[in-house]
Amino acid sequence: MPPVGSAGYITDPSVINSDILATPPPRQRRKDARPQELLDAALALFVEKGFAATRSEEIAARAGVAKGTLYRYYPSKDELFKAMVRDNLSVHIAESAAQAAQYQGPIAELLRQMMQAWWAKVGHGNAGVVCKIMMIEARNFPELARFYVDEVIRPSQSLISGLVMRGIHSGEFRAVPVEATVHMLIAPMLHLLLHEHSFGEHDSCHEGMGDEALLDAQIALLLHGLLAGPQGT
Amino acid sequence: MPPVGSAGYITDPSVINSDILATPPPRQRRKDARPQELLDAALALFVEKGFAATRSEEIAARAGVAKGTLYRYYPSKDELFKAMVRDNLSVHIAESAAQAAQYQGPIAELLRQMMQAWWAKVGHGNAGVVCKIMMIEARNFPELARFYVDEVIRPSQSLISGLVMRGIHSGEFRAVPVEATVHMLIAPMLHLLLHEHSFGEHDSCHEGMGDEALLDAQIALLLHGLLAGPQGT
Amino acid sequence: MPPVGSAGYITDPSVINSDILATPPPRQRRKDARPQELLDAALALFVEKGFAATRSEEIAARAGVAKGTLYRYYPSKDELFKAMVRDNLSVHIAESAAQAAQYQGPIAELLRQMMQAWWAKVGHGNAGVVCKIMMIEARNFPELARFYVDEVIRPSQSLISGLVMRGIHSGEFRAVPVEATVHMLIAPMLHLLLHEHSFGEHDSCHEGMGDEALLDAQIALLLHGLLAGPQGT
């Protein structure tokens, strides 16, 4: 151990020549902003490469901090992952429920609006990909999977099944099986999301139309099957 | 690529002879069945734990061989993965296409039968989960993703879109947008598959009905929207 | 080296004045007691968990300051350790030497008293455990080991060997080899100390008797071997 007080950085001439390591970027104290920055970095990288293939240090680097800093905010990569998921999926369900409760008018129209809104706000971007990531990692994070089922999947299904039932009771829809219908309303969006993220590079699967047009067409198709027309049934 | 599809207990003539002789060499037993056994083991473990979380040694152990032996058949874990995927997805498309070409009768009925058949033969079991795995790993194995798109996704879509168009031309279906319709036919099955594999433990999402009943209802719902009814459109 | 030994609640005149004024600045309270508080915290934790297993931050927390503050008083964990050891071992040797010089009477009695006193004041408590810590870390802190040998071990041995020689010269003791005798006088106490600290939890090694009684018996045993009896040498 060298005598205290002699820092001796310049003693070693080889250090002087090392240009790259010369001046580390100045530290910044951004305690409040760090968690979100880390979550955002984690989201971006998990989206890009998946959970297992993303190294902690990459996340830190992307957030502009050093490796150790990450661990001041999240005790492990797993916990960071969970926090990232939680941060990205509380999105808009309560809001949509409130909107639905107040709505007056044809349910079909409301469903169309809600789906378009979800796609625009969630499905289209990284936040939507969290659904994919969650699905991929569900078995490795059982408690998180339960959380996701309780906080996202079930509320969403409740919301939509409520609307379908409203439509049936009002006579707007035929007496369709509710659960199957709910699935039919959700599946296309999720499928589009997953497909584009996984294979978008190799399969621009709907050459003529954009995402929104495709979803519109799908919704129209489904609503056509739902509506109680003059043909009875 | 080693021979695939030969179960091979008796295929190897050396085994037959050694039964007559004094000591059957257990080392050589089932030698040419090894590749398939490794693929099966890999499938089971990738399905159960995912690609990254499955260790090569586990796969070998499950196939009843030592770790080093695996590498005699596949040069890396990645290649084993690719082989496993290829081994599990060629299934039934050509067959279905032939069946469809010969079919006479309402397209709606054919679609219903094909979907039920796919679910029974593929979707329901491990082979179906390969679709999920493929989706998960698509970005890590681009060439495999392309292969999958070319060999599975596009042929399937072609097959179905051909049927939809046949239905439209024959007047059985309304003049719906074909591509959106194809998606609507595929999405529910895939969604069910993914959902059950990921969250089935926490969310038995359709309590009253079995998978088949749910799919039936969904198909019915969709076909109802497709059929050209007396109401015109 | 910061001032040691000043408890210092009132030593700092700024505190006295601020009591009269409006707001006493709590930041400056006990400022010059910090070094001792840090040493005490370090002692307690090193005793409890050892040097390597004690984190700097724990020491700081135990002393009621933040991690960074520790480094204002000691330039490194190593230096803090050394200061802690030095702070805890100067004890009582000079004092005992003076007492021994003045003593008139049988040496055996003096030895007994000194050992009992050492055990009561040093061996029994944390200060005694510093001997163990010093021993453990001696090879990692050579200069400290030298300091310990020079300032503690050798003076102690000198003191005791002087007494033994006094006893021999006066005819109270047999003509025993001095060095071996000194070791025999020291070893039991150190052994008891080490044993209890290391294994006390698992081995209450002398069920019937307390520490003091055990040591008494050991001293008696040894003195019996030392005393020049009527049987000659």
Next chain:
Amino acid sequence: MPPVGSAGYITDPSVINSDILATPPPRQRRKDARPQELLDAALALFVEKGFAATRSEEIAARAGVAKGTLYRYYPSKDELFKAMVRDNLSVHIAESAAQAAQYQGPIAELLRQMMQAWWAKVGHGNAGVVCKIMMIEARNFPELARFYVDEVIRPSQSLISGLVMRGIHSGEFRAVPVEATVHMLIAPMLHLLLHEHSFGEHDSCHEGMGDEALLDAQIALLLHGLLAGPQGT
């Protein structure tokens, strides 16, 4: 990923020049010998630097294997430590007990022989230092401490206390307190061991005499106090 089959080691010219890394030493398969080699390496390094300051990789290197190899034999550094301790302390207790049971003659002589033997076989070398290491780490490995107490400390004490009692009953020894006597017999050897290992470099504490002579003198001193002389008790 490069095409399978092109290993391409020589493609990169920079590799050719790297002299140091050119040829790694050839692998050796020595499954049976490895555990002991690792234990020996661990012992040597723990003796030299302590547990915390010894890196796993150093142990492996000293045993002539790579880092990973260590973990084929011991699942963690902790377990390696425990195994090392166990490997070094079963030493000779049972053997000594058998020898003591058969012995005919003065107990004092037997005690002298046993202690000389222990010092020669254990105390003198690395095996003896395990006692120190065990003491140092006792609190970090409670279960190991218990093992040590049960398997080493208590049997040793039993053996010696049995002998002391034999001596008292036969009239060879005075009616001394047994437990204190046992401690007095053990403490000097342990003390010598610890002292030399910790401070031997700075304090050759008994200049004139070797270890054995010192221990001899100590034993003689103690036995003199034990023996029932003509002076009565």
Next chain:
DNA sequence: AATGAATGAGAGTTCATTCAT
């Protein structure tokens, strides 16, 4: 002067892959 956020070298451990047997 005090704080605690930030750093990054370094430690333990894993595991895909290699290769001596």
Next chain:
DNA sequence: GATGAATGAACTCTCATTCAT
């Protein structure tokens, strides 16, 4: 050909120390 011991790059996480606030 089969084996599994051996390898070492890569990864997660720790913590003594620094420094912006």
